[in-house]
Amino acid sequence: MxxxxxxxxxxxxxxxxxxxxxxxxxxxxxxxxxxxxxxxxxxxxxxxxxxxxxxxxxxxxxxxxxxxxxxxxxxxxxNPTPLPQMKLVADPFANENESLEPNTRFKKSWHISNSGNERWPVNCFAQCSDGYNLGGGRVPVPCLNPGEGFHLTVEMVGPPVPGIYQSKWRLCTSKGSYFGDPMWVIVTVVEEGAVALTNQLSHFNELGASLSANNSYNPFSPNQIHIGNNQDVAPPDGQRDSSMI
Known part of the structure; x- marks a missing residue:
């Protein structure tokens, strides 16, 4: 009303x-x-x-x-009137911002759709309904037809103090009534330089990764002599293993 x-x-x-x-x-x-x-x-x-x-x-x-x-x-x-229906189809980048440095700007997206039978009314918007708003304000959403989808994107900024922050977002009608599935943002703010250090350590781990278990080549096998240029030849007749005869 x-x-x-x-x-x-x-x-x-x-x-x-x-x-x-x-x-x-x-x-x-x-x-x-x-x-x-x-x-x-x-x-x-x-x-x-x-x-x-x-x-x-x-x-x-x-x-x-x-x-x-x-x-x-x-x-x-x-004076009841039916509220619009909204379904959260996917949270495609749920873990992309799990670690941020203080005051880092980023964008959060959700794939949503009109799951009802009526076109959404005009002037609907998304806003933070609980938790930290992470610098995000109201974001207008289009009047989706039934079954139509939309990628909702909110520009945000990480808080200045390290810690774990949660933000709950909802769609809202122009009259102030929330509707549809809730949408979440969870970020971890770390000390400056920590993200770069973590990336370096991850790179070192990749360099020191063990060989694949499927690689069974043994250069010291008496049944195989490696002579370079990717050529493997059988050993002389006098050095053949009895299992090869």
Whole structure:
């Protein structure tokens, strides 16, 4: 439900639908707390006595304790409309950025598709819904037709402090409702120079790799004499092994 449009057009009445006034939305400007108990009380105050404690907690938790998103989700349930469907087809580069130096820029891609039966609405976007956003902002997504795919790419940057960082991304409608499969980014930020050192050690390991087990050639075998130029000749008759006769 588009609360902004409903508020600008005046109060909504009839069939038990709650009247929405402009002052209702203005109350968000003075609500900056992150305390969950306080958010539950604020949501109950905004929506009235018809919303009990457990239901308020449910809508807030479902929307990552974002008060405005919880209000939108509540009215969407009161006037339900089907959400778009999205499937994560592949995470083609899941391990490409597992080790980064601080402040390194990189791109993360996912292959997604419209798995529903309806065309995606306009103004959908992808955003970080949990964890570290890794410098990535909102990314608009096209209005995919059913069965159509798309490679979503987000430009990111590694944090300045070494450690392991997780970032959860979701698609979102213009009204603030998340939909589809979650998309993850997991990176390990290491000290400067550590990536180059790891690559050098890996190269040394390749140089010292053992010969293939399938290579059974033995230059010291009494049954074979190597004389160079890739030519192998049989030993003189007096030096033949009895097994060769």
């Amino acid at each position: 588009d609360i902004d449009n409903a508020a600008s057009e005046g109060p909504v009445t009839g069939n038990g639908v709650i009247d929405i006034e402009q002052s209702f939305l203005q109350q968000f400007s003075c609500m900056g707390t992150t305390d969950r108990e306080e958010l539950i009380q604020q949501l109950q105050k905004l929506l009235g006595s018809q919303l009990n404690y457990s239901t308020a907690a449910f809508f807030l938790d479902m929307n990552n304790w974002n008060l405005q998103a919880a209000v939108c989700a509540y009215f969407d349930c009161e």
